[in-house]
Amino acid sequence: MEATKLSAASVYVGTYAKYNNGSLFGAWLDLSDYSDKEEFYEACRELHKDEEDAEYMFQDWENVPEGLIGESWISENFFTLRDAVEDLSDTEQEAFFVWCNYKSHDLSEEDADDLVRDFRDEYQGEYDDEEDFAYEIIEECYDLPEFAKTYFDYEKFARDLFMCDYWFDDGFVFRAA
Structure with a gap:
C-alpha cells in the first residue's frame, strides 16, 4: 500500500461545466487548510464563483485514501480521520493504513477515533x-x-x-x- 500522509492531502478542483467546454481550469487545494467539508466546499465555491451552482469535479488527488474521495464527492470522514491521526508519527500513520487495509476497515463509515484507538492497541512497531x-x-x-x-x-x-x-x-x- 502506498504511504499516505493525510496532512499533505490535496485535491485538484475543476467543474464539470468547464471540463465539458474543453477547459481544465481549476486549482490544487490543500485539505489541511480546511477544518471540515463545509469549509472546503466554501473554497471550491470561491474558486469557481464565475459559475452559478457549479458541479465540482475532483480531477486528481494526492494522499487521500481510497474510499474517502471520488470524482464528484469527498467524505466527511476524511476531515475527522485526518484530525484523529494527527498525533501519530509519519511511520505510525503509514502503519495505520497498512493495518486498516489488512483489516478491511471502511474509512468512510467507521468512527475515526475508534479506529486509531484499536490501531494503537494492536500496533507493535516496525x-x-x-x-x-x-x-x-x-x-x-x-x-x-x-x-x-x-x-x-x-x-x-x-x-x-x-x-x-x-x-x-x-x-x-x-x-x-
Whole structure:
C-alpha cells in the first residue's frame, strides 16, 4: 500500500461545466487548510464563483485514501480521520493504513477515533522481519544467559509467535486481536 500522509492531502478542483467546454481550469487545494467539508466546499465555491451552482469535479488527488474521495464527492470522514491521526508519527500513520487495509476497515463509515484507538492497541512497531521482532521479545521478556542466546532458535520462535498472536505486513508488526 502506498504511504499516505493525510496532512499533505490535496485535491485538484475543476467543474464539470468547464471540463465539458474543453477547459481544465481549476486549482490544487490543500485539505489541511480546511477544518471540515463545509469549509472546503466554501473554497471550491470561491474558486469557481464565475459559475452559478457549479458541479465540482475532483480531477486528481494526492494522499487521500481510497474510499474517502471520488470524482464528484469527498467524505466527511476524511476531515475527522485526518484530525484523529494527527498525533501519530509519519511511520505510525503509514502503519495505520497498512493495518486498516489488512483489516478491511471502511474509512468512510467507521468512527475515526475508534479506529486509531484499536490501531494503537494492536500496533507493535516496525521491524526488519518476523525474526527481528522475536529477538526483541526474547530480549525484553526472558532473562536468558548470553550462552543460551547463542543456541536459541529465533526463527522457530518467530514462526510460533506469528502463527496466532501476531501478524506482519510491510515491515510492521501487529498483535492479532
